[in-house]
Amino acid sequence: MALDLAAELKKNPFVLAPMAGITDCAFRTVMRDLGCGAVITELVSAHGIEYKSRKTLDLMRFDEGQRPVGIQLFGETPEILAEAARVVEDMGADFVDLNFGCPVPKVVKKGAGSAILKDLKAVEAVFRTVKAAVAIPLTVKIRTGWDESSRNASEVVHIAAEEGLSWVAIHGRTRSAGYSGEADWDFIAGVKAKARIPVIGNGDILTPETAVRRLRETGVDAVMIGRGCLKNPWIFSQAAGLWRQGEVPSVRKDFAWLFERLHDSMARQDGIEERVLMLQLKKFASWYSTGYPGASQFRRTIFQHETLAATRTAVASYFDGIAALIQADTSQEAFLMGGHG
Numbered sequence: 131m132a133l134d135l136a137a138e139l140k141k142n143p144f145v146l147a148p149m150a151g152i153t154d155c156a157f158r159t160v161m162r163d164l165g166c167g168a169v170i171t172e173l174v175s176a177h178g179i180e181y182k183s184r185k186t187l188d189l190m191r192f193d194e195g196q197r198p199v200g201i202q203l204f205g206e207t208p209e210i211l212a213e214a215a216r217v218v219e220d221m222g223a224d225f226v227d228l229n230f231g232c233p234v235p236k237v238v239k240k241g242a243g244s245a246i247l248k249d250l251k252a253v254e255a256v257f258r259t260v261k262a263a264v265a266i267p268l269t270v271k272i273r274t275g276w277d278e279s280s281r282n283a284s285e286v287v288h289i290a291a292e293e294g295l296s297w298v299a300i301h302g303r304t305r306s307a308g309y310s311g312e313a314d315w316d317f318i319a320g321v322k323a324k325a326r327i328p329v330i331g332n333g334d335i336l337t338p339e340t341a342v343r344r345l346r347e348t349g350v351d352a353v354m355i356g357r358g359c360l361k362n363p364w365i366f367s368q369a370a371g372l373w374r375q376g377e378v379p380s381v382r383k384d385f386a387w388l389f390e391r392l393h394d395s396m397a398r399q400d401g402i403e404e405r406v407l408m409l410q411l412k413k414f415a416s417w418y419s420t421g422y423p424g425a426s427q428f429r430r431t432i433f434q435h436e437t438l439a440a441t442r443t444a445v446a447s448y449f450d451g452i453a454a455l456i457q458a459d460t461s462q463e464a465f466l467m468g469g470h471g
Contacts, residue, residue: 176205
């Protein structure tokens with residue numbers, strides 16, 4: 131029996147946004163530990179699946195503890211996407227997510243990602259072909275449109291409802307905007323008001339207060355949090371507490387546990403090199419340090435370490451010293467404006 135994704139959103143409306151190069155298997159496991167709802171892989175090439183690329187197949191890995199878990203596909207050919215969706219279903223994933231939002235040139239120049247939003251007939255063909263290929267739910271992540279003159283998210287949501295999709299997640303910027311300016315949540319609210327299926331809002335959710343405010347003010351069924359959890363990995367549990375109990379719960383920011391869990395989850399991946407593991411820990415440590423005293427210097431020095439042991443020691447030392455401190459508000463500063471999930 132197919133999973134009821136609408137019911138899952140009612141249980142936990144704080145969903146981890148897919149982010150390329152970030153939301154790998156280990157990271158999704160840790161975010162589920164820290165209270166997020168459904169999780170989705172970073173974008174996976176349908177053509178890569180067709181060619182049985184080992185790198186592509188590695189991106190699709192998930193642990194049982196991540197459920198409900200979706201695998202996000204991108205591509206421009208309905209039949210190839212449909213075949214990739216069958217592979218996703220055979221792997222045991224809970225749902226297939228289509229990427230119609232990626233703005234990066236190497237994806238859109240092939241007609242995939244957000245480029246497909248320019249052609250609603252193509253949108254309909256992909257939805258219909260992929261939906262017919264699998265029994266598990268199908269979802270999609272989009273932008274508000276290709277550019278300001280063609281913000282057609284409402285039309286895409288209507289087609290999605292007609293073709294039996296389970297939800298549409300909307301990033302509140304056009305493809306042309308990239309990650310500049312602010313996400314347009316008024317536009318998302320307008321789309322939701324006319325939608326016949328669940329709508330998830332996404333964009334600029336950096337605090338638990340913002341997450342809950344967007345959820346309540348716009349009427350969306352859930353919010354997708356991306357960059358916010360790279361500053362504050364406890365944002366999901368804090369948002370859930372505020373949503374259910376009316377106040378942000380006090381959480382112990384146990385960085386020692388966090389980095390140990392990240393290290394162990396990554397180390398379990400078959401064939402992972404120590405160099406890659408070290409680089410990933412450096413990246414996460416750099417993001418999590420944002421807003422804390424001495425963060426700039428820490429980020430400069432952390433990448434100078436040449437061994438995993440030295441990296442882990444430096445990370446433990448810095449975060450042990452700041453665990454009880456208040457993280458400064460850096461919401462007005464540019465921070466990881468990418469990820470193109």
